[in-house]
Amino acid sequence: MKAPELDRDSDKGRTEVKTTTCYMCACRCGIRVHLRDGEVRYIEGNPEHPLNQGVICAKGASGIMKQYSPARLLKPLKRREGTERGAGSFEAISWEEAFSTLEDRLAHIRATDPRKLAFFTGRDQMQALTGMFAKQFGTPNYAAHGGFCSVNMAAGLIYTFGGSFWEFGGPDLERAKLFVMIGTAEDHHSNPMKKHLGEFKRQGGRFVAINPVRTGYAAIADDWIPIKPGTDGALLLALVHEIIKMGLYDRDFLVNYTNAPELVNTDEKSDENGLFVRTDIPIREGCVDPQNKLWWDRITDEAVDNRWPDSDPRLMGEYTLEDGTPVKPSFQLLKEQVEKYTPEWASNITGIPSKTIRDLAHEMGITARDQKIELPIAWTDAWGKEHENITGAPVAFHAMRGLAAHSNGFQTIRALGILMTMLGTIDRPGGFRHRAPFPRPIPPCAKSPNSPDAVQPNTPLDGMPLGWPADPDDLFVDDTGTPVRLDKAFSWEHPLSVHGLMHNVITNAWRGDPYPIDTLFLFMANMAWNSSMNTSDVRKMLCDKNDNGDYKIPFIIVADAYHGETVNFADLVLPDTTYLERYDVMSMLDRPISEFEGPVDSVRLPILPPKGDSKPFQEVIIELGSRLGLPAFVTKDGKRKYKDYPDFIVNYETEPGSGIGFLSGWRGKGGEKFMAGEPNPRQWEMYARNNNFYKHDLPRSYQYMRNWNQGYLQWAEHYRLIKQSSPILCHLYSEVLQKFRLAAQGKRPGKQPPDHLRGRVEEHFDPLPFYSEPLESQMIDTRTYPLNAITQRPMAMYHSWDSQNAWLRQIHGYNTLFMHPSVGHDGGFDNGDWVWVESPTGKVRCIASFSQSVEPGTVWTWNAIGKASGAWGLAENAEESQKGFLLNHLIREELPPNEAGDHISNSDPVTGQAAWYDLKVRVFKADAPDDLPQSWPQFPTMKTLPGMKSFSGKVLKFFAGRGET
Amino acid sequence: MSDPIAKQLALVIDLNVCVGCHACVTSCKEWNTSGWAGSMPDRNPYDADPSGVFFNRVQTYEAGTYPNTETIHFPKSCLHCEDPPCVPVCPTGASYKRIEDGIVLVDYDKCIGCKYCSWACPYGAREFDEESGVMKKCTLCVDRIYDESIEPERRKPACVLACPAGARLFGDIIDPDSEVSVAIREEGGYQLMPEWGTKASNHYLPRRKTRQVIHADELIRADNPLKKEGPLPKAKVGAPSLDDVTSW
Amino acid sequence: MRPAFSVIFLTTLIGVGQGLFLALVAGQFYWVIGATDIPEAQDFYAIGSLLALVFMGGGLISSFFHLAHPERAWRAATQWRTSWLSREVIALPAVMGLLVLYGGLHWLDWRPVLMTFGNMKNLDLTMATGYLGAALVVALFICTGMIYACMKFIQEWASPLTVLNFALMGSSSGFVMATAYAGFMESPLEDFFAGGAMFLTIAALVGRIASIVRNKNIKYLSSLQSAVGLHHRNLRQLTRGFTASSFNLKEFFHPGSPALLPILTMAYMVSAFVLPIALMAFAWGTGSISAFALAFAVQYAGLLVERWVFFAEASHPQNLYYQKVA
Ligand SMILES: Nc1nc2c(c(=O)[nH]1)N[C@H]1C(S)=C(S)[C@@H](COP(=O)(O)OP(=O)(O)OC[C@H]3O[C@@H](n4cnc5c(=O)[nH]c(N)nc54)[C@H](O)[C@@H]3O)O[C@H]1N2
Numbered sequence A: 001m002k003a004p005e006l007d008r009d010s011d012k013g014r015t016e017v018k019t020t021t022c023y024m025c026a027c028r029c030g031i032r033v034h035l036r037d038g039e040v041r042y043i044e045g046n047p048e049h050p051l052n053q054g055v056i057c058a059k060g061a062s063g064i065m066k067q068y069s070p071a072r073l074l075k076p077l078k079r080r081e082g083t084e085r086g087a088g089s090f091e092a093i094s095w096e097e098a099f100s101t102l103e104d105r106l107a108h109i110r111a112t113d114p115r116k117l118a119f120f121t122g123r124d125q126m127q128a129l130t131g132m133f134a135k136q137f138g139t140p141n142y143a144a145h146g147g148f149c150s151v152n153m154a155a156g157l158i159y160t161f162g163g164s165f166w167e168f169g170g171p172d173l174e175r176a177k178l179f180v181m182i183g184t185a186e187d188h189h190s191n192p193m194k195k196h197l198g199e200f201k202r203q204g205g206r207f208v209a210i211n212p213v214r215t216g217y218a219a220i221a222d223d224w225i226p227i228k229p230g231t232d233g234a235l236l237l238a239l240v241h242e243i244i245k246m247g248l249y250d251r252d253f254l255v256n257y258t259n260a261p262e263l264v265n266t267d268e269k270s271d272e273n274g275l276f277v278r279t280d281i282p283i284r285e286g287c288v289d290p291q292n293k294l295w296w297d298r299i300t301d302e303a304v305d306n307r308w309p310d311s312d313p314r315l316m317g318e319y320t321l322e323d324g325t326p327v328k329p330s331f332q333l334l335k336e337q338v339e340k341y342t343p344e345w346a347s348n349i350t351g352i353p354s355k356t357i358r359d360l361a362h363e364m365g366i367t368a369r370d371q372k373i374e375l376p377i378a379w380t381d382a383w384g385k386e387h388e389n390i391t392g393a394p395v396a397f398h399a400m401r402g403l404a405a406h407s408n409g410f411q412t413i414r415a416l417g418i419l420m421t422m423l424g425t426i427d428r429p430g431g432f433r434h435r436a437p438f439p440r441p442i443p444p445c446a447k448s449p450n451s452p453d454a455v456q457p458n459t460p461l462d463g464m465p466l467g468w469p470a471d472p473d474d475l476f477v478d479d480t481g482t483p484v485r486l487d488k489a490f491s492w493e494h495p496l497s498v499h500g501l502m503h504n505v506i507t508n509a510w511r512g513d514p515y516p517i518d519t520l521f522l523f524m525a526n527m528a529w530n531s532s533m534n535t536s537d538v539r540k541m542l543c544d545k546n547d548n549g550d551y552k553i554p555f556i557i558v559a560d561a562y563h564g565e566t567v568n569f570a571d572l573v574l575p576d577t578t579y580l581e582r583y584d585v586m587s588m589l590d591r592p593i594s595e596f597e598g599p600v601d602s603v604r605l606p607i608l609p610p611k612g613d614s615k616p617f618q619e620v621i622i623e624l625g626s627r628l629g630l631p632a633f634v635t636k637d638g639k640r641k642y643k644d645y646p647d648f649i650v651n652y653e654t655e656p657g658s659g660i661g662f663l664s665g666w667r668g669k670g671g672e673k674f675m676a677g678e679p680n681p682r683q684w685e686m687y688a689r690n691n692n693f694y695k696h697d698l699p700r701s702y703q704y705m706r707n708w709n710q711g712y713l714q715w716a717e718h719y720r721l722i723k724q725s726s727p728i729l730c731h732l733y734s735e736v737l738q739k740f741r742l743a744a745q746g747k748r749p750g751k752q753p754p755d756h757l758r759g760r761v762e763e764h765f766d767p768l769p770f771y772s773e774p775l776e777s778q779m780i781d782t783r784t785y786p787l788n789a790i791t792q793r794p795m796a797m798y799h800s801w802d803s804q805n806a807w808l809r810q811i812h813g814y815n816t817l818f819m820h821p822s823v824g825h826d827g828g829f830d831n832g833d834w835v836w837v838e839s840p841t842g843k844v845r846c847i848a849s850f851s852q853s854v855e856p857g858t859v860w861t862w863n864a865i866g867k868a869s870g871a872w873g874l875a876e877n878a879e880e881s882q883k884g885f886l887l888n889h890l891i892r893e894e895l896p897p898n899e900a901g902d903h904i905s906n907s908d909p910v911t912g913q914a915a916w917y918d919l920k921v922r923v924f925k926a927d928a929p930d931d932l933p934q935s936w937p938q939f940p941t942m943k944t945l946p947g948m949k950s951f952s953g954k955v956l957k958f959f960a961g962r963g964e965t
Numbered sequence B: 001m002s003d004p005i006a007k008q009l010a011l012v013i014d015l016n017v018c019v020g021c022h023a024c025v026t027s028c029k030e031w032n033t034s035g036w037a038g039s040m041p042d043r044n045p046y047d048a049d050p051s052g053v054f055f056n057r058v059q060t061y062e063a064g065t066y067p068n069t070e071t072i073h074f075p076k077s078c079l080h081c082e083d084p085p086c087v088p089v090c091p092t093g094a095s096y097k098r099i100e101d102g103i104v105l106v107d108y109d110k111c112i113g114c115k116y117c118s119w120a121c122p123y124g125a126r127e128f129d130e131e132s133g134v135m136k137k138c139t140l141c142v143d144r145i146y147d148e149s150i151e152p153e154r155r156k157p158a159c160v161l162a163c164p165a166g167a168r169l170f171g172d173i174i175d176p177d178s179e180v181s182v183a184i185r186e187e188g189g190y191q192l193m194p195e196w197g198t199k200a201s202n203h204y205l206p207r208r209k210t211r212q213v214i215h216a217d218e219l220i221r222a223d224n225p226l227k228k229e230g231p232l233p234k235a236k237v238g239a240p241s242l243d244d245v246t247s248w
Numbered sequence C: 001m002r003p004a005f006s007v008i009f010l011t012t013l014i015g016v017g018q019g020l021f022l023a024l025v026a027g028q029f030y031w032v033i034g035a036t037d038i039p040e041a042q043d044f045y046a047i048g049s050l051l052a053l054v055f056m057g058g059g060l061i062s063s064f065f066h067l068a069h070p071e072r073a074w075r076a077a078t079q080w081r082t083s084w085l086s087r088e089v090i091a092l093p094a095v096m097g098l099l100v101l102y103g104g105l106h107w108l109d110w111r112p113v114l115m116t117f118g119n120m121k122n123l124d125l126t127m128a129t130g131y132l133g134a135a136l137v138v139a140l141f142i143c144t145g146m147i148y149a150c151m152k153f154i155q156e157w158a159s160p161l162t163v164l165n166f167a168l169m170g171s172s173s174g175f176v177m178a179t180a181y182a183g184f185m186e187s188p189l190e191d192f193f194a195g196g197a198m199f200l201t202i203a204a205l206v207g208r209i210a211s212i213v214r215n216k217n218i219k220y221l222s223s224l225q226s227a228v229g230l231h232h233r234n235l236r237q238l239t240r241g242f243t244a245s246s247f248n249l250k251e252f253f254h255p256g257s258p259a260l261l262p263i264l265t266m267a268y269m270v271s272a273f274v275l276p277i278a279l280m281a282f283a284w285g286t287g288s289i290s291a292f293a294l295a296f297a298v299q300y301a302g303l304l305v306e307r308w309v310f311f312a313e314a315s316h317p318q319n320l321y322y323q324k325v326a
C-alpha cells in the first residue's frame, strides 16, 4: 500500500472545489464541495462563511448520499388515467406536457376564482418567491410551514419586542454568563448554536436546560430542570412573579425602553378600558408606535407626557387622571396579573420544586444585575439622548418549539419575552441580539388584505398573503366574520395566524369549509405523512370522493425531489433538483442569514447538472408565472420578462425602480450599492466570489439597542429595512391583544367576532400573559390519557428527508418510544417490548425504551423517522416502516366539538400554531394474539415510479470518481 | 511497542461540550470512504438490516436516576494506543504503529483478513470491511493531515474540522505545550480502560459543572428598585410643619 | 465472541492430528522400551501418520476459510516475533512436515540407529523424528492456546488453563482416535492407547471443569465505568449510536440466546468427556473396536460443541460499548 503521504487525494482524479450553501437543513451553512472526476468527494464547512465558520453537521456531511439517493424523482409524472389517486400508478410525461396541463388548469382558476388554487409549501427556503407567485396569481390561499412549525415563537416575541429567535435573533453566548435554554432540540440555527454553546461552556458559562427530556443540548447543561409539557407558562410566570417580588428587574431598562410605565385606562366601564391613555400629540401616520402615552411622575406625583424631561415614572400604584379616569402603569397590571402565580402554585403544575423556581429567578436576577457588561461604545437613543456606553446583562435565553408547539404557547412565549425584557436583555450584549431586518415595529407593517374584495379574477391579491394584524379590522374575513382563506388564517378562530395554518388545509379543502377548492399545489411538504396531524385520516381525505365520483380535492400537484409519502397522492408530480444542482437565494425579503453585526444574505450555486429530467422549482415558478402572464413576470405587452431564475433574481425589483430585489449585496450597475440599487448583471458572480454571501457589518454603535438606537433606526429607514425610524418599545402590555379582547367584549366598533367565538377571543387575548391548560387537555379525559407525548428532532436527520440517505439511516433507522421505567411498570411491560400508544384519536404500535432522562409523565420519540413501506427508495421491509412509527397518527388536527365550534383547529387560539405537543396518550403492552412484532398502522407498499433509478446492488461502496458501487 | 516515539498524534474529546450530533461520524465516513482508507462499504444500504463500515461512533449513556440524570454523549474511534495490543498480534505485519507520529494503521495490501487484531482491541475500534476482506479503522485522517495541497489550518482530521461544538481537539500528546496536552493536564483528561495498559493516546475530558452560589445578602440591597415605588417622604401640601410652631 | 466454524474445525481437527501424532510417538516409545515383544509394524506408524496428517490438513484447509485473503496467507508467517498467530502459522506446517518425515521414514523403514543405550535399546531416526515432532506438537498446542490466552482482556481465555485444555482435549481426542486406529489395525498398542485416552480424557474433563469454575468466578476488570471513564454507580447505555448493524455487533457476540450456553455446556460435557469415557470403558471391557470408533465420533462432535461454547462464552470488553439500540 502506498504510504498515505504519497497517496495524495488530489492525485486520485481531476479535483475541483466549489462553494455553495448547504440545504440538508434550514440552517444554510456555507459549504465547500470537493469533486473528483465530477463526483462529490467531500463536503466540508466553508471556513470563510460567517454562519458556520468551517464546521458542518451530520446531515451536511452526508449530502453525498442525498445526491445519490435512490428516491430521486427524475421525470415529471401524471397519474395514469383510470387509476385511483393514491395507488401510485403514474406515467412519465414531458415537461412541456406538465407545463401545459398546469397552464390550462391554473389560467382557468385565475380567470374564474383564484381562491381555488391552494398553494402551500413546506420546509422550504424560498417563501419570498412562492409568496410573491401566490400574490401575483391572486390567491389568498398561500402559506408555508410556519403555522405548524413555530409561529408562536415568532408572533409571541415579535409582538413583545419586535424580534424573535432563530433567523430573527438569538442569544449572545459570547458574552452571556447564564444561559437558559427552554424546549429546544435542534433548531434552525443548528451549527451556530452548537458552536456558540461549545464556546460558552468552555468559557465556563453556566447553562440551564428546561425540557421534559434530557438529550442533545440539554445533556451538557449544568442543570437540567425537567418540566411537564405544556406548563412552561406557569414556570415563566412564577419567575416573573418572583423577580418582581424581589425587585430583581432592571428598572432603568423598563422605564426607558418598554411600555412598563405607560398608563393604562382601568375604567371597566370605558370603551377605552385596557388601552393606553394618549396625549393629544399629533401622531405620524403609518405603522409606528407613537410616543404619545402618559407616565405617572414620582417626583411631581402627577401624570406627565412620557419622557418628560427629568421625570421619573412610577411602575407601580394606581392613580386618577385629572378627568377622573382611573389609571395604572402597565407594569402594575403585570404585577397584579402574576400575583397569584407563586412558585408554589407553579410547582404543582410544572412538577418543578418551588425552591428550584425561586433559585432560578434569583440567579437570573442577580446575574443580570451584578454582572453588568459595559462596552465603551457611544450611541444615541431615539430620543436624542447620548450614551457613553453600551451596557448589558449577561443572561441569555433560547427557546423553541417546546414552548411554541402548544395551544397555550403564544401566551407562554409572551411571558418569556416579558421575562427577558424585565431582566433588561433585549438587544444588549450578553442577552438577546437581533438579526437584520429585525427589529420590526410591533406589529410589523406587512398586512394581509382585510376584505374578500381583495381577491379578483386575473388580478394580483390586494395585499400580502401573510401579514401582521394590528387590530381586528386587519382580519381577513367577510362581513359575517367568515374567513376568506381556506386555512382560516386571520379569522376570528386564529386572529394572529401570521404564518397561516397549513395543517388544516387538507381537512378544510376536503370538507369544503369555508369553500371547496380546485387545485392543491404542494411544494416540498410531506403532507401525507410527517407534516400532517391525524395522518391516517388525512391520507383518506386526499383520496375521498363526492357522491358523483369526483375527488373532493379535484387536483393535486406535488413538487418534490424525492419519492416521499405525499408523492403518491398527486395527480401531477414535478421533479425538483437537489440543492447541489440549482440556483437559490436566502433573501433579505425572506429570512436571510443575518448576524448580530448586520444583515447577511446568501446564495446557492449549482455544483452539478440536474439529474434526469429534474428541474429546479425556481425555474418552474418563473416559467409558470410567465405562461400565466402574472404581471411581475411579463412585460407591459405580456411578453416573458425573465429568461430564467438567475435572470429573474438579478433583474426583479419589488416595484419598478425600487432598487430592492431578492439580493441585497452588490446592487447598482457595478455592484457598488447594497440593499437598494439598480440591478447588477454581475451580481451572481460577485456573490460567488465572496463565498456566496453578502455581509454588511453595521458600525459598532448601531449593533446594539437597535429598538431605540437612533443611528440604527435611521440607517434602517434609509436602507428600507423599516418604513419609519421610530423607536420600538417592548410591549410588556400588549394593546394589540386588548383591542381584540375589547372587540370580543363588544366594546369596540368595527369587525366583531361571531358570537360562538367571543368567549374564546376574550379569554385568550389577554394583554398580559396568563397560564391556561392546553386546549385538548381541557376537553378530554386526562385520567384515561395521563401521559404527554412529544417528539424531538434528532440532530442527524432532517424531518423525513434523510431515510433515503444510506449513511444517516444507519444512525436512525427506526424510532422507539422513550419513557421513564415507571410507565412500563404501570403498564405491565418491559424495556424493548412492543406497546400500543393510544390517544383519543387513535393508536399506534411501537417499541418501548426505558430511560431515566425523561420526566415520568412524558413519553417521547424522534420526529419523522418512521416511514411508509416502500417510500424513500427503501425496501418494503426496511426497518423504517416495520419498526419505526409515526406519532402524527395520534395527533388531532381539530379539537373535539366545543363552544367555539365543531371544527376548530387543534392550535393556539391566538396564532393558529399547531399544537403538536399537546398530545395526551396512554401506553400499554401489545400482547393481543394477533399482535405482530411490527409497527402499526401499515400502508400498502409504495412502488418505484417511472424514471426512478433504484439501487440494485447489495453493497454500496462509494468512492468518488468510481461511481456508486 | 517498546520503541519510544517522538510524537504521538491523538484526539482529545471534550465530553463537557459534546452534544451528540454525529457530525464526526458522518464527516469521517465521507472523508475516508473516498480517501486513502476507503472505501467504507454499506451492505443493504436501502434494504432491511443495513450495516456499514464506520470509523467513529457516538453513543449515549445515562448516569443516575430521575431527576438527577446525566446524559453523556460519547464519541469513540481508534484511540491510537501508545502500546496498542492490536499491533503485535497481527500475524502479517499489516497492522502497524508509525514511529514518526504514533498513528496505528493497517496496510490493506498485507492484511489477510484474519480479524485477529480486532479481537485484540479492547475498545471495538476496528472495522472489518467484508467487501475488500481487510481490516480498517480510523487513520487519524493520515491522508489529510500532511497533505500540503490543503491549507495548513485545515490539515486536521475530518471529524475535528466538522465538530460544530468544538469538542474534538487534535495534536501531539507528547509535546507538553500542545493544545491537547494542555487540555489533558488542565481539564483532567483521562484514558479509557486504563486497566489494560494500552496507554490509549486519545483522551477524554470529563464533565465539568459551573454552579452559582447565591448569598442571602445579594437579595436585599439598598438599590432595590422596589424602594422607588414606595411613598416618597413627602407630606400633603399645606400640612402643619415645625416652621409653624417654633421660633429660634 | 462469535464462534467461527473455520476456527472451530481448525482447532479441533489439528487437535486430533496433534494428539494422534503424540500417541504414535508415545506408542513407539512404549514399544521400544520393551512393553511388547512383537516386532514393530512400520506401516502402523506410517498409516497413522497419514491419518494424523489428514486431520491436520483438514484443519489447515479449514483455516483458510477464515481468511479473506488466503492468497496472502504466507505473510502470516512473518511476525513470529510478536504474534502467537504467526507462530502457529509456522508451527502447524512444521508439525505437518515432521509428520510426513516421521511417517515417511517408517514407511521406507529407514531407521538408522543414532544411539544405543545401556539397555541395548536403540534411538533410531524415526524415534528421534518422533521426539522432535512431539516437541513441536507441544509447541503448536502452546501457540494455539496462546492465541487465545494472550488476549488478556478476554478474561475467560486469559489463563494457562486455556493452553492446557487445548493440549489436553487435542491429546485426548488424538489418543481416542489412536485407540480406535490401533484396534482397527489390531495393534498391540490398543491397550496402551486406551489407557492413555482414558487418562487424557479424564484430565481434559478435569481441566475443562477447572476452567468453567474459574470463569464462573471471574471478576471483570473492565466495567461500563472504566469503558466510558465515568465513575458513576448507576451508568447505563441508552443507545449505541446507530440502529443499523455493524462488525462490532457481529464479531463479538454469539448468535445464540443466553439460555443456550448452559445447555450446550452440558451437551459437550457429556459428549466430549463422559460418553467417550463410558464408551471406552465399555469397549475396553468388550474389546469392541466399533465402540472406540463411536467414542471418537461422539467425542469429536462434543469437542465441536465445546469449541463453539469456548468462543461464545468469552465476553469481549468491546461489548460494553455496543449494547442497546435506539
Ligand atoms: N437535525 C434537525 N434539525 C432541524 C430539524 C430537523 O428535522 N432535524 N427541523 C428544523 C425545523 S423545521 C424546526 S421547526 C426546528 C425545531 O427546533 P426545536 O424546536 O429545537 O425542535 P423540536 O424537536 O420541536 O424540539 C422541541 C424540544 O422541546 C421539548 N419540549 C416539548 N414539549 C415541551 C414543553 O412543554 N416544555 C419544554 N420546556 N420543552 C418541551 C422537546 O423535548 C424537545 O427537546 O428544528 C430545525 N432543525
Ligand SMILES: Nc1nc2c(c(=O)[nH]1)N[C@H]1C(S)=C(S)[C@@H](COP(=O)(O)OP(=O)(O)OC[C@H]3O[C@@H](n4cnc5c(=O)[nH]c(N)nc54)[C@H](O)[C@@H]3O)O[C@H]1N2
Binding pocket: A122, A123, A124, A145, A148, A149, A150, A523, A524, A525, A526, A527, A530, A531, A532, A559, A560, A561, A562, A563, A564, A565, A566, A576, A577, A578, A579, A617, A791, A792, A798, A799, A800, A801, A863, A864, A887, A888, A891, A916
Ligand atoms: N409529530 C410531529 N410532527 C411534526 C413536527 C413535530 O415536531 N412533531 N414538526 C413540524 C414542523 S416544525 C415542520 S417544519 C414540519 C416539516 O414538515 P414538511 O416540511 O412537510 O416535511 P419534510 O419532511 O421536511 O419534507 C417535505 C418534503 O420536502 C422534500 N424535499 C426535500 N428536499 C427537497 C428539494 O430540494 N426540493 C423539493 N421540491 N423537495 C424537497 C422531501 O422529499 C419531503 O417530501 O413537520 C411538522 N410535523
Ligand code: SF4
Binding pocket: A022, A023, A024, A025, A026, A027, A028, A029, A052, A055, A056, A057, A058, A059, A060, A061, A190, A191
Ligand atoms: S446545519 Fe443544516 S445547513 Fe448547516 S451543515 Fe448541517 S444540514 Fe447543512
Ligand code: SF4
Binding pocket: B077, B078, B079, B080, B081, B084, B085, B086, B087, B104, B120, B121, B122, B123, B124, B125, B126, B137, B198
Ligand atoms: S484503540 Fe484498538 S485498534 Fe486502536 S490502537 Fe488501540 S487497540 Fe489498536
Ligand code: SF4
Binding pocket: B089, B090, B091, B092, B093, B094, B095, B106, B110, B111, B112, B113, B114, B115, B116, B117, B118, B134, B135
Ligand atoms: S485482520 Fe489484517 S490487520 Fe488484522 S490481524 Fe489479521 S492480518 Fe493483521
Ligand code: SF4
Binding pocket: B027, B028, B029, B031, B032, B055, B056, B077, B078, B137, B138, B139, B140, B141, B157, B158, B159, B160
Ligand atoms: S480522525 Fe479521521 S478517521 Fe479518525 S475518526 Fe476522525 S475523521 Fe475518522
Ligand code: SF4
Binding pocket: B013, B017, B018, B019, B020, B021, B022, B023, B024, B025, B058, B073, B075, B162, B163, B164, B165, B166, B167, B168
Ligand atoms: S461532532 Fe462533536 S459534538 Fe458532535 S457528536 Fe462528534 S464530538 Fe460530539
Ligand SMILES: [Mo]
Binding pocket: A123, A145, A148, A149, A150
Ligand atoms: Mo419547523
